[in-house]
Every structure is written in structure tokens, then in C-alpha cells.
Amino acid sequence: MKRLATATVAAVMAAAPVMADLVFPSLSYRTGAYAAGGIPFADGYADYMTLLNERDGGIGGVMTRILECETGYNTEKGVECYEATKGEGALVYQPLSTGITYQLIPKATADGIAIHSMGYGRTSAANGKVFSNVFNYPANYWNGASAVVQHILDVNGGDIKGKKIALVYHNSAYGKEPIRTLEELSKKHGFELSLLAVDHPGQEQKSQWLQIRRERPDYVTMWGWGVMNQVAIQEAVNIRFPMENFIGVWWSGSENDVLPSGDDANGYKAVTFHNVGNNFPVFEDVKKHVVDTGKAAGAGDQIGTAIYNRGFYAAMLAAEAVRNAQAIHGVADITPAMMLDGMESLEITEARMAELGMPNFGPSFKVSCENHGGPGTVGVAQWDASSKTWSLISDFKETDMSVIQPLIEADSAAFAAENNIAERCN
Amino acid sequence: MLYRESGDFSETYKADSQTFPIKFDRYRYYAVLIVAFLVIPFVINDYWANAVLVPFLIYAIAAIGLNILTGYCGQVSLGTGGFMAVGAYACYKLMTAFPDVSIVVHVLISGGITAAVVTLFGLPSLRIKGFYLAVATLAAQFFLVWLFNRVAWFYNYSASGQINAPDRTVFGYLVTGPNTEAWAKYLICLIFVTFTGIVARNMTRGALGRKWSAIRDMDIAAEIIGVNPLNAKLSAFAISGFFIGISGALFFSVYLGAAEVGEAFGIQKSFLVLFMIIIGGLGSIFGSFAGAAFMVLLPVFLKNVLVGGLGWDTALAAHLEFVIVGALIIVFLIAEPHGLAQLWRVAKEKLRLWPFPH
Numbered sequence: 192m193k194r195l196a197t198a199t200v201a202a203v204m205a206a207a208p209v210m211a212d213l214v215f216p217s218l219s220y221r222t223g224a225y226a227a228g229g230i231p232f233a234d235g236y237a238d239y240m241t242l243l244n245e246r247d248g249g250i251g252g253v254m255t256r257i258l259e260c261e262t263g264y265n266t267e268k269g270v271e272c273y274e275a276t277k278g279e280g281a282l283v284y285q286p287l288s289t290g291i292t293y294q295l296i297p298k299a300t301a302d303g304i305a306i307h308s309m310g311y312g313r314t315s316a317a318n319g320k321v322f323s324n325v326f327n328y329p330a331n332y333w334n335g336a337s338a339v340v341q342h343i344l345d346v347n348g349g350d351i352k353g354k355k356i357a358l359v360y361h362n363s364a365y366g367k368e369p370i371r372t373l374e375e376l377s378k379k380h381g382f383e384l385s386l387l388a389v390d391h392p393g394q395e396q397k398s399q400w401l402q403i404r405r406e407r408p409d410y411v412t413m414w415g416w417g418v419m420n421q422v423a424i425q426e427a428v429n430i431r432f433p434m435e436n437f438i439g440v441w442w443s444g445s446e447n448d449v450l451p452s453g454d455d456a457n458g459y460k461a462v463t464f465h466n467v468g469n470n471f472p473v474f475e476d477v478k479k480h481v482v483d484t485g486k487a488a489g490a491g492d493q494i495g496t497a498i499y500n501r502g503f504y505a506a507m508l509a510a511e512a513v514r515n516a517q518a519i520h521g522v523a524d525i526t527p528a529m530m531l532d533g534m535e536s537l538e539i540t541e542a543r544m545a546e547l548g549m550p551n552f553g554p555s556f557k558v559s560c561e562n563h564g565g566p567g568t569v570g571v572a573q574w575d576a577s578s579k580t581w582s583l584i585s586d587f588k589e590t591d592m593s594v595i596q597p598l599i600e601a602d603s604a605a606f607a608a609e610n611n612i613a614e615r616c617n
Numbered sequence: 618m619l620y621r622e623s624g625d626f627s628e629t630y631k632a633d634s635q636t637f638p639i640k641f642d643r644y645r646y647y648a649v650l651i652v653a654f655l656v657i658p659f660v661i662n663d664y665w666a667n668a669v670l671v672p673f674l675i676y677a678i679a680a681i682g683l684n685i686l687t688g689y690c691g692q693v694s695l696g697t698g699g700f701m702a703v704g705a706y707a708c709y710k711l712m713t714a715f716p717d718v719s720i721v722v723h724v725l726i727s728g729g730i731t732a733a734v735v736t737l738f739g740l741p742s743l744r745i746k747g748f749y750l751a752v753a754t755l756a757a758q759f760f761l762v763w764l765f766n767r768v769a770w771f772y773n774y775s776a777s778g779q780i781n782a783p784d785r786t787v788f789g790y791l792v793t794g795p796n797t798e799a800w801a802k803y804l805i806c807l808i809f810v811t812f813t814g815i816v817a818r819n820m821t822r823g824a825l826g827r828k829w830s831a832i833r834d835m836d837i838a839a840e841i842i843g844v845n846p847l848n849a850k851l852s853a854f855a856i857s858g859f860f861i862g863i864s865g866a867l868f869f870s871v872y873l874g875a876a877e878v879g880e881a882f883g884i885q886k887s888f889l890v891l892f893m894i895i896i897g898g899l900g901s902i903f904g905s906f907a908g909a910a911f912m913v914l915l916p917v918f919l920k921n922v923l924v925g926g927l928g929w930d931t932a933l934a935a936h937l938e939f940v941i942v943g944a945l946i947i948v949f950l951i952a953e954p955h956g957l958a959q960l961w962r963v964a965k966e967k968l969r970l971w972p973f974p975h
Contacts, residue, residue, distance in 0.1 A: 221932030230932075261920075261931040266873060266880055271668040271917060275925075278664070293779045293875040297795035313777070362766055364777035364877045371776050388766075391879050489932075602776055609713075609783055 211524040212256040213249070213513055215240060215506075216276040218286045221489070223263040224392035225288075225417035227447040228498050230489055232287055233259065235502025237488035238481050242473075243510060245480040250510055251517045253524050257488075264417075266290045273298060282530040283307050283509050289365035292325075297610070300324045304527045305534055309505050310335070310441055310464055314368055315602035317564025319535070320614040322603065326534050328508070328565030329556050330464035330590075332414075333598060335440045336369035337590035338462045338569035339412045340376045342438060345585070352381035357408040359399060359415065359423055362388040366414045369440070373412075375594045393419025400426040413439040420448035424456055434458035438571070444581070445497040449574045457576035460584075461497075462569050465504045465553040467581040469495025473548030497572075497581055504553055512537050535560055554587045560616035564599070567592065620968040636818055642965075653807055658800040666799035667872070673913045674806040675867050680893040680905035681817045682860030687891070688899035689821055690853035691833030692742050696735075696754035698886030699761030700858055702878050703731045704865025706771050709780040712793075712870065713773060720785040720792060724809070724866045731862025732855045734761075739854030743847060746836075758887055765878040779877050782870040793870045802871055809867060813860050818902045820856065829853050830900070896949055898958025907957035915942055 219233035220226055240255040249255055258279060260272035269291035273284065283305040286292045292312035299306050306325045308316065314332050316325035343351055358373060360366030370386060377384040385406060387399040393415060400423075403411060411432065415423055420443045427437050435458040439448070444461020474494060481487050482494070493499040516525045516533025525533070538557045544550055554568040568587035575582060607614070625640045627633040637643040661670065679701060686692050707727035712720065738757040742750050765771050772780050784794030791797045792805045820826055828849040831839035840846055869876045876882070889912060897908020916938055923934035953959050967974070 219931065222935045259931045260924075261935040263935065266876070267672065270873065271920075274664040274667045289777070290779075290877055290880050293777070293781070293877075294873060297781070297874060301795035315776075363879055364779045367778045368776060391883065598776075605775070606781075609781065611784075 212254045213525070214256050214258055214276075214280045214282060215509060216258040216260060216272070216279075216281045216284055218262050218269060218272050218284065218288075218291065219259055220262050220264045220287070222261060223265070223417075225264040228417055228442065228445065229264065229287065231445070231493040231496050231499040232502035232505075234487070234489040234491070234493045235499040235504075236285065236506045237502075238477055238494075238499075239503050239506035239510065241481050241486050241488070242477055245484065245486065246476055250513045251523045255510070262286070262288065262291060264288050264290075266294050269294060270298075277302055277304060280527070282513065282525070282527055283534070285309065285505055285509075287311070289313075289368070290363065293364060296322070296325055302527075303531070305531050307505065307509065307534070309501070309508070311365065313606075315599045315606065317562065317567075318599050318603035319559070319561050319563040320603070320616050321607045321612055322563060323615055324531060326558065326563045328537075328558055328563060329539075329554050330567045330569050331564055332368040332440070333372040333595045334464070334564075334567035334569050334590040335462050336372040336412075337376065337567075337595060338571070338588070339438050339440070340373070340380065340382075341588065341590060342460070342462070342571050342585065343382075343410050344380065353383070354410070355383045355385065355406065355408040356410045356412060357385045357387055357403055357406065359387045359389060359396075359403075359411060359413045361393060361415050361419055362390045365416065365442075369414055371598060372595060375598065376591070379591075379594060389415065389419055389423070392417060394422055396422050396426050400430055403427075403432065404430045410436045410438065413437070413443045415439065415443045415448075420445075421451045424448055424452050424459060428452050428455040435460065435573075438462065441497075441501070444572060444574075446579070446581075447496075447498075449576070450579070454576045456574060459574045461572050461574075461581075463497070463572045463583075464569050464587070465501060466549075466551055467497055467500060467572050467583060471549050471552065476548060500552075504549075507547065507549065507552075508537070508539070511539060511543070534558060535563075567595070620965070620971070622969075636822070650811070653811075654804075658804055661799045661803050663799045666803045669914060669917055670803050671806050671872050673909055674803075674810045675864050675872055676890065676893060676909040676913055677810055677906050678813050678864035678867070679861055679890045680897065680909045681813055681902060682857045682864060683890050684894045684897075684899065684901070684905045685817060685821065685829070685860065686853050686857035688894055688901065688904070689826060689833060690829035690850065690857075692739070692850060692853060693747065693751040694754040694857075695751050695884070695887045695891065696738060696757040696761070697861060697890040698882040698884060699758040700731055700735050700861045701865030701868060701886060702761055702765055702882035703734045704728065704862030705869035705876060705882065706765055706780065706878070707731065707862065708866035708870050709782070710771065710773075712783060712785060716783070716785075719787060720870065721787060721805075723785075724863055724870070727866035728859040728862035731865065732858040735858025735861070736851055736855045739851055739858075742850050742854065755884075755887075758884055762878050762882060765882075777877075779875055780869065781875045782873075785870070793874070795874065797871075805871060806867055809863055813863065814902060814906075817860065821900075821902065825849075825852060833900075892946070894956075896946060896956055898956030898961075901956070901958035903961060904956050904958030907961070911957065912942075915945070 217233055217236050220229035237257045240257050244254050258276045262268045262272055285307050289311050292308045308327045316322040316327050373384050389396055437459055439461040441463045449456040449459055482491050512533040515537050516529040519532055520529045539555055541555045544552050554566055556565040567590050570583050570587045571585040572581045573584045620641045637646055683697050686694050704727045707730040708723050711723040741753045772778050782793045790801045792801050828844045831844050832849045893908035893912050896911055898904025919938045923929045924931055
């Protein structure tokens with residue numbers, strides 16, 4: 192018993208922080224129905240931070256530390272992880288789950304910690320006047336929905352009156368997010384929208400695809416995650432739905448989703464707010480400093496996959512925000528409050544991305560007190576089954592903010608009224 | 618030596634029929650209450666409240682509720698998750714519609730609404746039994762989740778279908794919302810647990826509980842000796858629903874603060890609560906607590922030991938957690954099919970004779 196106690200104490204001592212560091216909690220999920228997406232994201236996030244430590248000695252001379260906590264995409268475990276990590280000086284949370292994000296928005300705001308829900312979470316958090324601690328730059332679900340419609344417009348020469356578009360969505364807060372925007376857009380452009388919900392975890396979609404076969408929509412768009420994506424793509428293949436008319440959101444656009452369908456998935460499209468592929472100079476550094484030294488997170492086999500890149504990009508934006516905060520406050524070991532300032536005045540330029548070895552990895556943008564959502568520019572990627580790669584077929588383009596902005600205002604105003612929040616940034 | 622009846626004389630019928638007839642047991646019970654009410658609130662922190670004690674207390678209420686229905690009355694239910702969702706959504710609608718009414722009242726009314734809904738789904742139990750009833754309650758589970766997903770009125774037409782608990786106070790102290798102090802959260806749940814525990818314990822000891830047990834053991838025999846199956850079964854559904862509704866309301870408003878029905882109140886929740894009462898012990902109030910503790914605390918404890926203490930990889934630890942919890946469930950059920958409560962009972966029997974067993 193005593194030996195065990197001593198061993199435990201020794202282990203705790205070994206794991207305890209030795210000196211000042213920058214703490215980035217990673218609420219990851221390497222288990223469960225959504226692990227296929229959770230693993231590459233967590234790996235990308237951790238690898239970038241390891242790269243900074245190994246190559247540059249941290250950010251501004253302070254080492255970074257990843258605190259990984261397994262949530263299994265489960266909100267209760269998410270709460271546990273948040274409570275377990277928040278006391279360690281956590282700078283920014285990236286829950287990678289819309290459900291957990293909803294949970295943490297009020298909690299993190301009360302605790303003065305930032306949340307960066309990049310391309311997920313509560314879309315109206317883009318309104319910084321109401322959501323002081325939540326950021327979802329560079330793009331959100333509604334930008335994604337608009338980009339899908341925009342792409343369909345482009346393909347059809349700008350006229351989609353009378354066309355039918357079906358939305359296959361995960362029946363949860365995440366999947367329901369784009370519905371309102373798509374409804375507005377359907378009024379504006381005159382297309383017919385049909386909604387098909389798929390329940391967690393999404394392995395059973397026969398009836399939804401039967402309905403699609405019957406209704407013959409011209410386009411299908413998908414808000415899926417985890418195992419649901421590959422099932423949907425396989426079902427689409429089974430009913431011989433033309434793949435180039437099937438467009439997923441960025442969470443339905445990874446290698447894991449299309450590979451199981453083999454060559455039949457060729458031509459499947461997904462919108463994205465960051466670049467794809469492993470053809471960036473920074474990945475040379477990752478190989479040299481992280482993979483070859485055996486410090487890669489997970490199995491180290493995810494580099495360059497779509498969701499790895501997203502985790503990598505999220506880490507890059509977090510690190511740049513830290514740099515910005517260090518510059519503003521002149522302190523290297525920043526606090527969560529300083530991190531908020533750093534995120535709120537973050538500016539990402541093409542020159543800076545090139546300097547980081549990530550040219551054209553994402554859009555260049557600037558965050559402000561009012562706008563936590565970034566520019567909302569979205570590109571389209573297409574899957575090539577023969578070379579097993581994604582490639583951008585359209586550059587990052589503006590989305591229809593004339594539709595999205597009023598929706599953001601309305602939803603955030605409702606949240607502000609429910610919770611008695613006074614507008615900031617005046 | 619200490620744990621025995623002898624020397625403890627009851628002079629009134631009331632004293633004779635009290636919950637804990639053995640003096641040592643009684644004092645232990647008071648000691649637990651004193652520690653729970655007067656010590657823990659002063660030392661509790663956010664982590665202990667949000668990750669350990671509040672979920673334990675809330676699941677204990679749900680387990681007591683299900684135990685009344687399944688353990689005492691013998692009606693198998695797989696609808697607990699859906700019934701908790703009724704409590705949660707009723708609480709949300711009440712909180713937003715009547716912001717000036719106390720949250721305690723809302724939680725109790727949510728329990729009442731859930732009782733009504735559960736009774737409705739209990740009606741088929743008069744005709745169908747056993748596995749068939751389990752399937753009927755399973756249908757209730759899926760129907761209720763579908764309903765709360767489908768009808769936007771239940772979530773006040775929010776874009777994502779999420780419900781969020783606004784700030785509410787009891788005697789001027791916040792008990793819901795993000796700014797709630799850990800002790801307030803803990804204490805409000807503890808008060809509800811104590812209330813439901815005492816009510817359930819006394820109900821199951823009284824005439825109603827004996828009717829339930831009679832129905833459970835053999836419903837035809839019970840009917841012959843004069844137990845009305847309609848009353849007995851439906852009262853078990855209603856009272857069980859009341860407790861489960863309270864736990865659902867607290868689960869959403871005090872513990873999570875935001876919830877979506879499919880994720881928070883899915884079929885896994887029904888199974889989780891069912892496992893709690895099976896492992897804890899069917900037909901035992903103590904078993905409800907023991908089962909809730911086992912299923913809530915063990916994963917958190919394992920995670921802290923494996924990841925926090927030994928520094929293991931999180932994915933490996935998560936997988937191993939499943940293995941260990943699963944193996945322990947099997948071991949417990951083989952070693953003691955009647956659950957942790959039976960172990961406790963056996964321990965008490967042994968204690969009575971200690972240190973001089975025959």
C-alpha cells in the first residue's frame with residue numbers, strides 16, 4: 192500500500208509542471224463513434240505545439256503544454272474535462288463538439304477563459320458584442336451553408352430556381368445549425384429544400400436515402416460527423432447519386448469518409464475554410480522535429496489529412512493569438528485574460544502564413560471586438576479517388592453575409608435577452 | 618460488539634418501527650447526514666461538485682425512481698432516459714415561462730409532469746408483462762427523444778435545438794447558471810436527494826411498498842389477497858416518474874446547464890440507470906445509492922489514476938476504463954447477483970455476531 196502511494200506521488204510529481212508554461216487543453220476524443228474525426232484533429236493540434244517546443248523553444252521563449260482529456264464526444268465527460276483542466280491556467284478551449292461548446296460557453300465566460308470553436312459550435316458567437324469569450328473565426332456553419340449554395344449557383348450559372356436541394360443532417364444541435372440559413376437562402380434563390388435527419392450515431396440511413404431516391408433532389412448537402420459520413424457516402428453510391436452533386440460541410444470532408452467507398456466516391460465535394468494536402472513547407476519541419484524524434488501524437492500517420500490539417504491550423508491560430516497577446520502586454524507567460532485580448536485583435540496575413548511555412552493555408556483575416564467570426568470565406572474541395580487526395584477546386588470566396596448577418600444578430604440578441612447580457616464594444 | 622439490537626429498547630410503536638432499528642446504524646446515518654450537510658459544503662470545489670458529487674446525487678435520485686418501478690414493483694423500464702428528458706424539458710419550459718417562480722417549485726412541478734407522462738406510458742403494463750413491457754417502455758424512450766427533437770416549441774424555437782438553463786436563485790443564492798458556486802449546486806441536489814431518499818424509504822416500507830412487492834413477486838397471488846393491480850402498478854409508475862422527473866430537471870438545470878435531448882437523454886442513459894440498480898441491488902434504497910456511486914465515481918476515479926496519476930495515453934486509458942468497469946460488473950454480479958446492497962446486508966449480519974460467530 193505504502194509503495195503504491197509513493198509511486199503515485201512520484202508519478203504526480205513527475206507529471207506536475209516544473210515552470211511557467213502555456214497550457215492548451217485538448218478535449219479530444221480518440222474513442223467512440225466520432226473517433227475517426229477526433230484522432231486526426233487532436234494529433235494535428237498536439238503536433239503543432241510540439242513543433243513549436245522542439246524547433247523554437249515554445250512561443251516567445253515559454254514552452255507550450257497540451258493537456259489532453261478524453262471526452263468521447265460526450266457532454267458529461269466534457270464537463271468533467273473542463274473542470275479538471277481549467278485550474279491549470281488553460282488559455283483556450285477547443286472542444287471540437289457543438290454540444291460541449293454549448294455547455295462551455297456560459298461556464299468559460301464566467302471563468303474568463305476563451306473558447307475557439309473553429310467552424311463549429313454556436314454560430315451566432317461570431318457576434319463579439321454578445322459573446323465576449325467565444326470565437327469562431329475564420330468561418331462558421333452558416334458560411335458553410337451559404338458556400339454550398341454559392342457553389343451550386345456557380346455550377347448552374349447563377350440560376351437555381353425550382354431546383355431541389357436535400358440536407359442530410361446529424362440530428363443534434365450540430366446538424367440543425369445550417370437549417371435556418373438554408374431556409375432563408377431557399378427563399379432568396381427559389382430552390383426547394385428538403386430536410387432529412389439522421390440519428391446518432393448514423394449507421395442506419397436506409398430510409399433517408401430511399402427518400403432521396405424517390406424525391407430525386409438535384410443536389411444533396413450533408414452535415415454529418417463520424418461514422419455517419421462514410422455510411423451516407425456509401426448509400427449515395429448505392430443509389431448511384433452523382434457524386435459531384437453531393438456536397439458535404441467541412442466535417443464531412445475527410446479521407447475517412449470517402450476511402451471506404453473506394454473509386455465510387457470519386458468527385459465527392461466538401462466545403463472547407465482551410466487548405467488541404469501535405470504539400471506545405473511546415474510539414475518538412477514536422478517530420479524532422481516531431482515525427483523523426485518520436486514525439487508525434489497518436490500513431491503519427493495522419494499528417495496532411497483534412498482533419499489533421501484543421502487541428503494543425505487551429506493550433507497555429509492559437510499560437511499566433513498567444514504571440515499577439517505577448518506583444519500587446521509585453522509578458523511572455525500570459526494569463527487567460529491576456530489570451531482573450533490576443534484573440535480579439537488577431538490578424539492573420541498571407542505574409543505571416545508564408546513565413547510559418549503554411550502559404551495560403553487559410554484566408555487572411557482580422558478579428559475585432561465586434562466580429563469574432565472572421566471573414567467567413569469558404570472554398571470547395573473535391574475528392575480524387577485515383578490519387579486518394581483532396582484538392583481545392585474553388586478558392587476561398589466570400590459568402591452571402593447579407594443573409595447570414597441578420598441571422599447572427601437575431602440569434603445572439605435572443606441569447607443576450609435570455610441571459611441579461613449587455614452589449615460590449617461600444 | 619457495537620452493532621447489535623440488544624440493549625436498545627423501544628418503548629413506543631413509533632420507536633419500534635423506525636427506519637434504522639439498530640442504534641449504531643442510526644448514528645451512522647446521522648453522521649453521514651452531518652458530514653454531507655455540514656462538512657462537505659465548506660470544503661467542496663468546482664471539480665468535486667461538477668465532476669463527482671452533483672452527478673452522483675442526481676443519478677442516485679434517478680436510480681431510486683427506477684428502483685421503485687423495477688426493483689420494488691417488478692415492472693422493467695427502459696424509458697428512463699426519455700422520462701428524464703420530460704423532467705428536463707418541463708423544467709426548461711417552466712423556467713423560461715415563469716422566471717419569477719422559485720426553481721425548487723419548478724423542479725417539483727417537473728416531477729409532477731413527468732409522473733403524469735410516465736403513468737400514461739405505464740398503462741400498457743396492465744396488459745403486458747416482462748420483456749414485452751420493456752419493449753413498450755423502449756418505444757416511450759424513442760418517442761420522447763423524437764418528440765423533443767421534432768417539436769420546436771419544447772426548445773423555444775432555438776436554432777440548434779439546445780436548451781440552456783438561465784440563472785435562477787434560491788434564497789438569493791444562484792443554483793443554476795454558470796456563476797453558481799460549487800457548494801450551492803451541491804447543496805440543492807443534496808436537499809432533493811435527502812427528500813426523495815426519505816420519502817422513498819418510507820413509502821417502500823409502508824402499505825404501498827408491500828403492495829408493489831406483492832405484485833412483483835406474483836401478480837395473480839397479489840390480486841387474490843386483495844391488491845388492486847391497477848392502483849399498485851400505476852402508483853409505482855407515477856411515483857417512479859416523479860423521482861425520475863426531478864432527477865432529469867436537476868440534471869439539466871443544475872448539472873449540465875445546456876442539453877440536447879439525443880445526446881443527454883438517449884438510450885444509453887436508460888441503460889446506465891438500469892445498470893446502476895442492477896449492480897446496486899434491486900429493491901433497495903441503499904442499493905440505488907451504491908449503484909449510482911459505482912457507475913459515476915469509478916470511471917472518474919480510473920481516469921484520474923490512469924491519466925492523472927500514471928500519465929497514460931488518454932485513448933488507452935479510456936479503452937481500459939471500459940474493460941475494467943465491464944469486468945468489475947461481471948465480477949460483482951457473479952460474486953453477488955443481488956448487488957452491492959446484498960453485500961452490505963451480509964456484512965451487517967456478520968457484524969451482529971462479531972466477534973463471536975457460532
